[in-house]
């Protein structure tokens with residue numbers, strides 16, 4: 078499953094370092110070419126000889142040791158491998174990665190590496206929950222470092238809590254899934270819309286909605302992970318652009334309409350996760366509207382229904398819509414699916430706890446024109462996004478190897 082993949086395993090100094098032996102062994106058995114870099118601390122917990130034997134490759138520890146080949150070794154390794162996995166990753170290496178400190182071999186490779194990076198944190202639960210560690214993880218996540226675990230349970234310090242390294246089998250599964258997914262949609266072009274449009278009333282005010290953009294951004298990330306050329310047409314949000322995704326920023330429904338229609342012909346898939354305003358103020362005052370003490374009447378005019386237009390225009394494209402509902406979820410969603418001529422509709426009851434606007438999780442139902450329906454349990458938005466992506470890949474006739 079990992080045949081031909083070159084993986085650098087970075088081992089740092091925590092008690093879970095002994096589990097790195099099983100990770101290296103499992104990666105090797107799945108066909109990967111494994112290299113190991115250890116910090117000095119890690120060598121106190123597990124002998125380099127163990128990892129050298131299991132990986133069948135030299136183990137790097139020191140920055141200035143005699144190179145095994147004639148090149149600048151940390152740069153060479155960073156360029157040679159397809160992925161780096163740091164397991165276990167101590168609070169210390171996460172902090173170094175977050176600020177870009179390169180003071181030993183492993184941290185230097187990590188700073189030079191342009192390939193996907195995975196970390197499996199392992200530390201005492203108080204260190205894990207410390208705001209500094211949480212902030213560092215957030216920074217790494219925003220740079221698309223993939224964070225595996227940690228798990229909860231008994232800790233070597235004698236307490237119970239979060240911070241145990243995920244089991245080696247789970248860590249390895251995460252890499253296998255990544256490499257299997259990463260080729261799935263190569264060559265496909267995907268457009269995702271996200272966020273809530275803003276319709277100006279005057280230079281300081283707008284009509285908006287509660288969409289955070291998280292679901293759409295997660296979908297764009299999931300498609301990118303699967304190798305698709307991914308474009309986000311995004312209404313204003315605070316979210317960072319997922320790694321490798323092209324973002325086109327828009328503000329109003331009309332701007333989104335123009336951007337989407339221009340991109341549409343060359344797309345294979347369009348996912349309309351954005352919350353588009355159905356109406357906009359007829360007038361956008363050039364000066365701030367002053368209060369007058371009486372009621373203010375604002376006339377609203379309809380915006381184009383972008384998804385419905387795409388439904389009429391589509392040729393080869395797989396078209397996916399969302400339905401944010403507060404009542405009669407399935408009936409309203411089925412009606413929307415037919416009216417807008419989509420190939421899949423994601424129905425979302427935004428009044429449910431842990432679902433919809435602003436939430437980190439979502440629970441949705443997927444509806445298909447042939448009557449098929451999948452009710453997903455509550456999951457985090459990236460998991461939902463990956464599930465949707467795999468379903469859409471199925472509609473494109475692409476399945477996982």
Ligand code: CTP
Nearest residue numbers: 349351353354355381382383384398399400401
């Ligand atoms: N949508 C769109 N253009 C609009 C309104 C909605 O493209 N002007 C898209 C959304 O991106 C979403 C789907 O249509 O994928 C459904 O959006 P929703 O707001 O739930 O439905 P509406 O068609 O606006 O219906 P209603 O507001 O009456 O529920």
